Amino acid sequence: MHDGLSSMDFARDTYIVLDLPRSELTETILQIRRAADVWRANLPVEITITGSGGIGPIAADEEEDAVFTRLAAIALSTAPIAVSFNSVEHFANTQLYHLRPEPEAPLLALHDAVKMSSIRFGPSAFPFVPHCTIANFATLPVDGVEEMQRLPLPFNEILLTSISVYS
Numbered sequence: 001m002h003d004g005l006s007s008m009d010f011a012r013d014t015y016i017v018l019d020l021p022r023s024e025l026t027e028t029i030l031q032i033r034r035a036a037d038v039w040r041a042n043l044p045v046e047i048t049i050t051g052s053g054g055i056g057p058i059a060a061d062e063e064e065d066a067v068f069t070r071l072a073a074i075a076l077s078t079a080p081i082a083v084s085f086n087s088v089e090h091f092a093n094t095q096l097y098h099l100r101p102e103p104e105a106p107l108l109a110l111h112d113a114v115k116m117s118s119i120r121f122g123p124s125a126f127p128f129v130p131h132c133t134i135a136n137f138a139t140l141p142v143d144g145v146e147e148m149q150r151l152p153l154p155f156n157e158i159l160l161t162s163i164s165v166y167s
Contacts, residue, residue, distance in 0.1 A: 013051065015166050017166055019046050052126065081107065087099070
């Protein structure tokens with residue numbers, strides 16, 4: 001797996017993610033975001049491994065070189081991960097819609113490998129659920145939400161080959 005690591009400022013929320021390669025799916029997600037969730041419109045389309053669930057963001061006082069060294073070792077020992085997205089879901093009591101990848105096992109294993117490394121993380125109030133965020137539709141009327149669930153997204157298999165750190 002390729003690592004997209006570079007200099008970071010861990011004083012901000014810093015997440016570890018798997019980037020989705022440019023495809024019809026990512027372009028569709030970006031188009032949806034531009035129309036419905038301006039805040040996410042310029043964010044990369046990815047699967048978050050740490051930061052929002054399971055384990056929180058990288059601890060602000062972590063040593064940059066040590067973090068990148070550990071992540072590079074994990075990336076080099078992790079084979080590319082093939083996933084498909086078979087459903088659009090949302091987190092309970094929210095309008096935050098996401099795609100659920102299958103199979104989840106390699107993503108759970110990667111999350112655990114990062115968690116078991118000596119990298120320190122902040123807390124997270126949520127369990128780790130592998131997902132690719134589409135958008136937050138809090139401003140959509142109910143019929144818009146129902147339409148989102150029927151959205152014909154391209155659900156082809158995608159090969160995840162790049163791990164990145166975003167702040």
